[in-house]
Amino acid sequence: MSPAGTSASSRLGDIAGNANVVNDPAQLTDYGIGGKSPGAVVRPSTAAEVAEIVKFAAAEKMAIVACGARTKLDMGFAPSRYDLALDMTRMDRVVAYDPGDLTLSVEAGVRLRALGQMLAEHQQFLPLALPFLVQTTIGGLVASGVDSPLRQFYGTARDFLLGIEFVTGDGVAAKSGGRVVKNVTGYDIHKLMIGSLGTLGVITRVNFKTFPLPMRSRGFVARFATAEHAFDMRNRVARSVLTPLTTEILSPRVAELFESEAASRYESAPMPAGVISHSEWAVTIGYAGNEEVLKRYAADLGRMAEESGATGVVVLAENLRPAFNRKREFIPIAVESSPAASIVKISVLPARMREALDHAVRAAESNSLPWVAMARGLGVIYFALLPANRDEVTEVRTATATDAIHVASAELSGHSTIPWCPAEWKSKLKIWGLPRADFAQMQKLKRVFDPYGVLSPGRFVGGI
Amino acid sequence: MDSRLLHDLKSLLGSGGVLHRPEELLLYEYDGSVEVARPNCVVFPRTTADVLGIVKLANQYQIPLVGRGAGTGLSGGALSRKGGILTVFSRMNRILEIDIENERATVQPGVVNSDLSAAVAHAGLHFAPDPSSQKACTIGGNVSENSGGPHTLAYGVTTNHVLSMEVILPTGELMQIGSAALGAPGYDLMGLFVGSEGTLALITEITVKLTRLPEAVKTLLAIFETLDDATETVVEITSRGITPAACEMLDGWTLRAVEAYVHAGFPLDCAAVLLLEADGLREAVEQHAEEIADVCRAHHAREVRVARDARERELLWKGRKNAFGAVGRLSTTYYVQDGVIPRTKLPATLRHIDAIGKKYGFQIGNIFHAGDGNLHPLLLFDARDAAQFRRVVAASDEIIQFCIDMGGSITGEHGVGMEKDRLMPLLFSEAQLDLMRRVRDAFNPGGLLNPDKIFPVSKGCGEIHVRPLPLAGAPLA
Numbered sequence: 001m002s003p004a005g006t007s008a009s010s011r012l013g014d015i016a017g018n019a020n021v022v023n024d025p026a027q028l029t030d031y032g033i034g035g036k037s038p039g040a041v042v043r044p045s046t047a048a049e050v051a052e053i054v055k056f057a058a059a060e061k062m063a064i065v066a067c068g069a070r071t072k073l074d075m076g077f078a079p080s081r082y083d084l085a086l087d088m089t090r091m092d093r094v095v096a097y098d099p100g101d102l103t104l105s106v107e108a109g110v111r112l113r114a115l116g117q118m119l120a121e122h123q124q125f126l127p128l129a130l131p132f133l134v135q136t137t138i139g140g141l142v143a144s145g146v147d148s149p150l151r152q153f154y155g156t157a158r159d160f161l162l163g164i165e166f167v168t169g170d171g172v173a174a175k176s177g178g179r180v181v182k183n184v185t186g187y188d189i190h191k192l193m194i195g196s197l198g199t200l201g202v203i204t205r206v207n208f209k210t211f212p213l214p215m216r217s218r219g220f221v222a223r224f225a226t227a228e229h230a231f232d233m234r235n236r237v238a239r240s241v242l243t244p245l246t247t248e249i250l251s252p253r254v255a256e257l258f259e260s261e262a263a264s265r266y267e268s269a270p271m272p273a274g275v276i277s278h279s280e281w282a283v284t285i286g287y288a289g290n291e292e293v294l295k296r297y298a299a300d301l302g303r304m305a306e307e308s309g310a311t312g313v314v315v316l317a318e319n320l321r322p323a324f325n326r327k328r329e330f331i332p333i334a335v336e337s338s339p340a341a342s343i344v345k346i347s348v349l350p351a352r353m354r355e356a357l358d359h360a361v362r363a364a365e366s367n368s369l370p371w372v373a374m375a376r377g378l379g380v381i382y383f384a385l386l387p388a389n390r391d392e393v394t395e396v397r398t399a400t401a402t403d404a405i406h407v408a409s410a411e412l413s414g415h416s417t418i419p420w421c422p423a424e425w426k427s428k429l430k431i432w433g434l435p436r437a438d439f440a441q442m443q444k445l446k447r448v449f450d451p452y453g454v455l456s457p458g459r460f461v462g463g464i
Numbered sequence: 465m466d467s468r469l470l471h472d473l474k475s476l477l478g479s480g481g482v483l484h485r486p487e488e489l490l491l492y493e494y495d496g497s498v499e500v501a502r503p504n505c506v507v508f509p510r511t512t513a514d515v516l517g518i519v520k521l522a523n524q525y526q527i528p529l530v531g532r533g534a535g536t537g538l539s540g541g542a543l544s545r546k547g548g549i550l551t552v553f554s555r556m557n558r559i560l561e562i563d564i565e566n567e568r569a570t571v572q573p574g575v576v577n578s579d580l581s582a583a584v585a586h587a588g589l590h591f592a593p594d595p596s597s598q599k600a601c602t603i604g605g606n607v608s609e610n611s612g613g614p615h616t617l618a619y620g621v622t623t624n625h626v627l628s629m630e631v632i633l634p635t636g637e638l639m640q641i642g643s644a645a646l647g648a649p650g651y652d653l654m655g656l657f658v659g660s661e662g663t664l665a666l667i668t669e670i671t672v673k674l675t676r677l678p679e680a681v682k683t684l685l686a687i688f689e690t691l692d693d694a695t696e697t698v699v700e701i702t703s704r705g706i707t708p709a710a711c712e713m714l715d716g717w718t719l720r721a722v723e724a725y726v727h728a729g730f731p732l733d734c735a736a737v738l739l740l741e742a743d744g745l746r747e748a749v750e751q752h753a754e755e756i757a758d759v760c761r762a763h764h765a766r767e768v769r770v771a772r773d774a775r776e777r778e779l780l781w782k783g784r785k786n787a788f789g790a791v792g793r794l795s796t797t798y799y800v801q802d803g804v805i806p807r808t809k810l811p812a813t814l815r816h817i818d819a820i821g822k823k824y825g826f827q828i829g830n831i832f833h834a835g836d837g838n839l840h841p842l843l844l845f846d847a848r849d850a851a852q853f854r855r856v857v858a859a860s861d862e863i864i865q866f867c868i869d870m871g872g873s874i875t876g877e878h879g880v881g882m883e884k885d886r887l888m889p890l891l892f893s894e895a896q897l898d899l900m901r902r903v904r905d906a907f908n909p910g911g912l913l914n915p916d917k918i919f920p921v922s923k924g925c926g927e928i929h930v931r932p933l934p935l936a937g938a939p940l941a
Binding site for chain 1: 563565567568610612616620639640641643645648650652655656658659660676677679699702705706744745746747748751804806807833836837838871872873874876877879888891892895896897899900902903904906907918
């Protein structure tokens with residue numbers, strides 16, 4: 001480290017303890033983003049320490065990236081400057097859990113899976129079946145804004161986030177919301193933190209509403225020869241009085257992905273046989289309830305599948321988990337199945353999904369890019385481009401294809417982004433999609449929360 | 465008021481679109497709360513272009529500007545605290561688009577909440593947020609206040625049902641935020657603007673999600689001999705993980721007031737009732753309702769009635785939704801609080817509210833969203849008596865302080881407005897409030913839009929800004 005760096009480390013050591021400051025270059029590369037490594041890593045253990053560190057960094061104009069399990073640092077741009085990684089994993093305390101109130105307050109570094117185990121002891125859960133579930137931290141899942149199959153019924157974190165405590169770029173320990181299930185006191189600043197990739201604040205504590213664990217759940221899978229048939233089934237379910245917990249439409253070749261080596265790294269139990277096929281589309285629907293409700297779902301879904309021309313249906317019970325977990329981990333499985341995977345996230349009105357997908361498929365195939373897709377019933381499609389090579393030709397093809405998808409999504413009154421792609425392609429790919437009319441408003445917010453531009457600079461939309 | 469501004473407003477909106485005589489303005493100096501503030505003029509835009517013109521004039525004349533829907537608010541959010549132009553959206557009441565297939569609707573802000581649900585009922589859909597004032601209140605107002613309602617327990621509040629908006633910033637910029645497709649890239653501006661109490665922008669169009677009506681509904685009325693039995697029932701329903709579609713509580717006093725008005729057949733001799741609802745698939749609702757009834761009986765409910773048909777159900781709900789009006793028949797004024805507490809603290813809090821009522825000598829009625837822990841104690845008083853007014857505010861403050869001590873909050877759905885601004889320091893430090901002020905100033909830099917709301921006007925608590933109503937026959941100011 002440079003002499004300036006040494007004095008910074010010494011100050012950081014004063015704040016967080018020398019044992020919690022990392023300068024070893026080998027360890028620093030573990031915190032790398034897009035090939036950039038920080039000059040130091042510090043592991044705070046309290047919000048007060050975080051505030052001190054941020055104040056110090058702001059005074060020294062040092063750029064900070066807060067991180068947890070570091071599973072989703074590839075989202076967004078690499079930071080334009082990266083002096084300090086703030087490793088939040090020591091802040092892993094459950095501050096309060098009131099099973100009787102179904103509310104929870106946890107520090108940002110708490111791991112989602114450990115939390116899930118604690119909640120399960122009280123027959124409760126957080127409906128966040130997110131990718132990288134085993135490692136992911138609460139702060140990371142909020143900052144990255146990733147969604148889960150359960151959004152069909154429960155919504156996203158936005159819908160059950162009650163409050164947040166965070167440190168702004170000028171070192172103010174701020175908060176928004178509270179720990180009651182209904183609250184309109186002050187601005188809903190906590191919603192701004194979701195998906196902001198750490199550019200507005202360092203999240204230190206998160207309050208959630210918890211939910212009773214559904215007792216008996218099932219998975220219904222129907223296979224179809226074409227996308228048209230599959231989306232017809234989706235539309236029938238949407239028009240019905242059924243309120244399933246999950247609804248996904250899977251393209252052909254997802255089966256291949258789910259049987260891959262990569263998939264087994266995320267779920268060791270094998271994919272149940274004969275559920276989805278390599279050549280067909282599938283609609284997968286999760287539901288829960290008492291015995292009568294389960295029977296009703298199976299009957300109604302069976303009828304709708306038949307009316308939509310299904311070639312086969314399966315109801316999953318004990319063997320639901322290995323299939324569901326693969327669906328949950330679709331993104332990492334897809335990313336690991338190609339040396340140069342790009343995941344395009346397309347949002348359109350639900351009834352326009354098939355059109356959006358048609359455009360995406362044409363864009364991929366006209367550029368000779370292999371693809372697979374998983375669409376959520378509410379209108380979000382994860383379209384994965386999975387080329388065999390990571391070279392310049394493929395980069396150009398991927399850029400051409402994704403540009404076309406962005407335009408097509410916009411024409412369908414929707415939008416698309418590229419949350420995952422090879423780091424060195426980010427200058428060519430429009431990872432945040434087309435320019436937005438409200439960009440100037442976002443810049444205003446950035447200036448309020450991070451006046452010195454030290455929080456994850458450059459990572460967000462438009463290089464915010 | 466500046467006669468040139470009046471002239472310019474009339475040129476923009478026609479003379480039928482501008483009110484300025486004192487007797488006309490009187491109707492717009494209040495809302496559903498006890499707050500009073502008179503605008504200099506009231507304008508009625510019909511189009512987005514009209515609103516843009518109004519914003520430009522407000523800037524040109526440097527005069528405050530406040531948006532207002534039906535004026536049913538309960539915290540003075542839509543009152544002109546510093547005078548100026550009150551922009552009433554009641555003539556921007558068109559439903560612009562209904563998209564059944566995608567379960568979306570786009571409306572002007574002045575569309576009445578229940579009118580939207582009525583317009584989509586034929587397709588088995590509704591707009592889920594259902595404030596008790598839903599037959600009058602507007603969707604623009606719901607969005608500004610992030611309104612709740614009895615069924616938000618299961619369905620979520622307004623912010624969970626709004627996708628995109630056309631807004632006009634107080635600086636005169638017209639823009640679209642959010643997206644009818646889920647999850648617009650970038651910061652969640654929708655999340656920030658919904659519930660910002662009209663301090664960040666005026667809203668000219670709103671795209672909302674529509675929700676499918678449930679196949680079956682069962683409404684239960686559980687009757688209790690003691691308040692504690694009723695509140696303990698709520699605690700157990702919550703902790704057992706039963707989520708009713710609604711869980712409302714009315715205490716005996718309120719119930720008698722309601723029954724005298726609505727004649728819904730409520731029992732007159734009980735201490736409290738719970739109005740509970742289960743909805744969903746037929747196969748689930750039966751069992752769900754039975755579980756709820758079991759908990760009620762385990763907590764000594766004298767009787768659990770089940771509405772036999774839609775008519776009986778509507779009657780029960782009519783009683784609940786008209787309760788504030790019913791209380792209005794008994795008292796010239798009431799002060800309604802909106803504190804929220806963790807639901808397990810319900811029994812202790814209700815006991816405490818009762819003690820505060822006795823201590824100050826006020827009749828307090830309780831009718832509230834028990835399942836959410838969102839209290840609505842109504843303190844009956846005579847606003848013509850200034851000393852009583854001060855005491856009622858003091859009693860309310862004690863209730864709010866207790867809610868905070870229980871780990872709760874000062875407002876669950878009514879908003880801070882000009883009523884609870886002085887209480888904000890009880891929850892937020894000066895630095896935290898300052899951050900929120902900076903957010904406001906980023907969009908509302910001159911402070912012309914809805915000034916002196918949400919944030920304490922002067923530092924510290926204790927300043928009472930509400931003023932008593934004028935005595936009958938007193939001259940107009």
